[in-house]
Amino acid sequence: MTKPIIYLQRPFRAEWIEKIQQLAPEYTITTDLPTDLSQVEITVGWEKQNELALLNAEKLKWVQAISAGVNQLPLTQFAQNGILLSNGSGIHSESISEHVIGSLLAYYRGLIPAIIDQTTKKWAPNTIHYDQLAGKKMLIVGTGHIGQKLAQLSHGLAVQVYGINTTGHPVEGFNETYAIKNLAKIVPEMNIVVDILPSTEATYHLFNSSIFQAMKSTAVFVNVGRGDTVHTKELITALNADEFAYALLDVFETEPLPATDPLWQTKNVLLTPHISGLTVDFEHKFMNIFLANLKSYLKDHTLNQNQIDLQRGY
Known part of the structure; x- marks a missing residue:
């Protein structure tokens, strides 16, 4: 047999x-x-x-x-x-969480322009934007394994951590949690918005112009979830209009990201080639x-x- x-x-x-x-x-x-x-x-x-x-x-x-x-x-x-x-x-919760923290520190501590300046031997400390991560309000959209690990690491850096999940049920490690239907009401209060959502009918293009327009002008948006949870054209429009300050993107609606994609030329964005989950x-x-x-x-x-x-x- x-x-x-x-x-x-x-x-x-x-x-x-x-x-x-x-x-x-x-x-x-x-x-x-x-x-x-x-x-x-x-x-x-x-x-x-x-x-x-x-x-x-x-x-x-x-x-x-x-x-x-x-x-x-x-x-x-x-x-x-x-x-x-x-x-x-x-499996990837630690790797993705460290990627998010590393990307945020690179932005807030001015490491991204410093790396660019290094290639041309440019010494320009007075032109580099800097801020601190400590004290910032972070909204983690998706409170599963990855979201919980990110919350844990972020608390260690004195970040105030809030969460979004389907029903708003409480999750250990979050100051407060909210239902996903309230996303647009919560983002105006946040300095950092992290998308860790799966790709479903309910999450498709959830992050669109209405959410980006509601964000603080100084806010940072991070996507390590799925590319199609973000309306890319509306994200680009929002970045070019300075509706929020910066985007850290590791996932995209089309992968590999085509050389002709306008994201490559969009200001105030760091693109990484879907590497946050490398473990x-x-x-x-x-x-x-x-x-x-x-x-x-x-x-x-x-x-x-x-x-x-x-x-x-x-």
């Missing part, structure tokens, strides 16, 4: 494959594209080119996404086929999630970490 397959759609170190095999001896573990995709029951990662064949495989029961975002996956078909989905949420010892952190889920799946076909609600998309 043919063994069902656990298909790892990216390479992992041998030690992890051995641990998977120890937990699931009745399965074939492979990092190579299976000849017969109909035998795949569990897949780690999701490749678009194999999507149709996997969705038609009656044995496919669980997809463990590697990333935190799952908007690019066929959630409707997963729901129709009764396929479980879990993600890598929490030291990624495999160890990821496998902590996957192996815990594999144990519960093999026991009773449930997942105990990071299961996605396929209707909500997160």
Whole structure:
């Protein structure tokens, strides 16, 4: 009888494959594209080119996404086929939080123009904008794993931290939290607005001209969530009109960002190429999630970490 397959759609170190095999001896573990995709029951990662064949495989029961975002996956078909989905949420919380803090310090301490001046051997301390992060009010839009870690680190720098989530329910580490429907009412009070939202129908272009116009003229906007949560054209218009002071962007509606995109020429913006989630010892952190889920799946076909609600998309 043919063994069902656990298909790892990216390479992992041998030690992890051995641990998977120890937990699931009745399965074939492979990092190579299976000849017969109909035998795949569990897949780690999701490749678009194999999507149709996997969705038609009656044995496919669980997809463990590697990333935190799952908007690019066929959630409707997963729901129709009764396929479980879990993600890598929490793995990147430290890396993304440090990226946000680093970017904010680079802005407030004048490091960005200093780096530019260094390339031309220009000594111009009197032209560099500077401020302090301590005492600023930060609004974190998305109070999950990443938002909570960012709140923790920001408190250590004497930042006042507020949060936005779906209902406004309280979350440890935040001075106050508000429902997402109140976003436009809250942003005028904030010095920093950080977008850590997933991509869903409800969050599409949530950050648009009405939000940017409501922000302080001295405020900083950060996006490390998903690119399509921001209306890029209206963001560019707001920056060019000085409706707020600066944008720190790591994610974009189109990636890679085309060379012709006007963002490259927009003033008061720092662009980084979706690097905030790059994580030291990624495999160890990821496998902590996957192996815990594999144990519960093999026991009773449930997942105990990071299961996605396929209707909500997160």
